[in-house]
Each structure stands twice: as structure tokens, then as C-alpha cells.
Amino acid sequence: MQKSLFLLLSILIAHTSFSQSIKDLNFLIGDWKVVETIYPGTEKEYQEIGKRTCEYYLNGSFIKCESLTVDQRNLRERSYAYIINYHKKEDVFLVTSLAHDFPLHGKHKWFLDKENKRINAISPKNVIEDRFFRATISYANEKKLVWNGWSSKFLNDKEWVQIFNDVTTKTD
Template sequence: MQKSILIFLVFVTSNTLLSQSIKDLDFLIGSWNIEETILPGTDRAYQEIGTRNCEYYLNGQFIRCESETTIQKTGRKRYYSYIINYDDKEGCFRATNFAHDFPLHGQFKWFLDKENERIIAITPKNVIEDRFFRATISYADRDKLVWNGWASVFEKDKDWIQIFNDVATRTE
């Protein structure tokens, strides 16, 4: 009986230490200036500059990040949002993004890598027509988040193409 109780306590303690919550993404909360390069390193590269505000949402169970950018080549404004929550069953964060100028909603699984201070984001299925998406978000510097994203035609394709580099600098 004592052995069973001990095993149970070890199990509960280890699960508690390993469990995550939306509060683990607290470093996202705040106001940010963003400079995003779309298709970096290509002749089609262009920049968007703007702001992002992230706050807790729906009684603190979600984080909502809203962005407004201006495409530097055209002066056109873009608006997009991320809604993020923690999925206990899957053991990952779920991020859904919406953009005013894009009809599809991106759905991502975010995995928090505390050791390397980054988030690894993947799409569980193709997100942009026939493309798969992966990204990393480095939060090693809590005042400067670096997001890099790649896309591929096939999930296991070796030819992933970098589609954006987003550098967000905290303003408050």
C-alpha cells in the first residue's frame, strides 16, 4: 500500500512539474514594434513594419495578439491576429491566426522548448492551400522575439523555403 501511494505521488509530482499552462507564454504579453521580412533572401522580398499587442483574453485562458502592419513597397495596411490557448489533451499550445486579407485560418501546434527558450510551431495539416508550415519563436531575449517561418509543399519535404523573419521589440 505504501509503495502504491509513493508511486502515485511521484507520478502526480512529475506530471505537475511537466504540465504547462497559458501563463508559460507570459513573455508574449505587452506591446511590440515589429519588422517582418516576407520571403527573405529572394528577389520577391518585402518588409512590413508595424505594431503587435498581446494580452490575456477570455478570463485569462487565452492570449490574443493583434497586429497592424504597413507593407513598405505599397503603403497598404494589414491586420492579423493570433488566439492562443493550452490544450491539456494534446500537451501543446494551440494558435489560430486570422488575417483580414487572407480567407484561410491558420491552425498551429506550438511546443514550448524551455531549455532553448523557443517555441516550435507546426501545422497539423496543410495550412496555405497545399503548403505545410513550420516556425520557431526565440524568446531568449524577453524584450526581442524573433520569429522565423518556413513552408514546404510536402510535410516531409527536404526543401523548406523561408517565408518570413519577424523581429518584435518590446515597447512596454
């Protein structure tokens, strides 16, 4: 009886120590300077510069990241947010993105790659009508995160086009 109880406890402890939680994204917490290049390397390229603040939300079950950036072409402000939680059953981080100047809510899945210190993100469904989205967030340097995003028009060209490069530097 004691051996089986010990075995059961060992399995539970091992499983618990390897499972993920919202705390695995603790490196996001804080204030960040944002330099985002939209459509990098194309004739449409422009930058937005601003600030992002990430904090725990709803009793620590979520992380909320709010950003305010300024389009350097016309000095218009843009505000947007990410609401992030960990879905234990699917073993994935679920992210909803919201923007004041964009009518749709983006829904993304983030997969944490601890070995390569990267988050791989996808949109399980189209984000903008016929467009699909994927991204990577490198946290190899937790004081400087590099976000890269691509989109594809699935029914037309099926090519992935880089749509942003977001470099954030921790300020606190």
C-alpha cells in the same frame, strides 16, 4: 495508509509542477514593435513594420495577439491575429491565425522548448492548398523575439522556403 497518501500527493505535485499552461507563454504579453521581412533573401523581399499587442483573453484561458503592420512598398495596412491556448491532453499549444487579407484560418501547433528558449511551430495540415508551414520563435531574449517561418509545396518540390523573418521588440 499515510505512506501511500504521501506518495500519491508527491506524484500529483511533481506532475503538476512539470505540466505546462498558458502562463508559460507569459513572455508574449505586452506591446511589441514588429519588423517583418517577407520572402527574406529573395527578389520578392519586402518589409512590413507595425505593432503587436498580446494579452490574456477569455478569463486567462487564451492569449490573443493582434497585429497591425504597414507594407513598406505601398503603405497598405495589414491586420492579423493569433489566438493561442494550451491543450493539456495533447501537451501542445494550439494556435489559430487570422488575417483580414487572407481567406483561410491557419491552424498551428506550438511546442515549447524551455531548454533552448524556443517555440517550434508546425501546421498539422496544409495552410494554403498544397503548402505546409513550420516556424520557430526564439525567446532567448524575452524583450526581442525572433520568428522565422518556412513553407513547402509538398506535392511539387518538397523543399522548405523561408517565407518570413519577424523581429519583435518589446515597447512596454
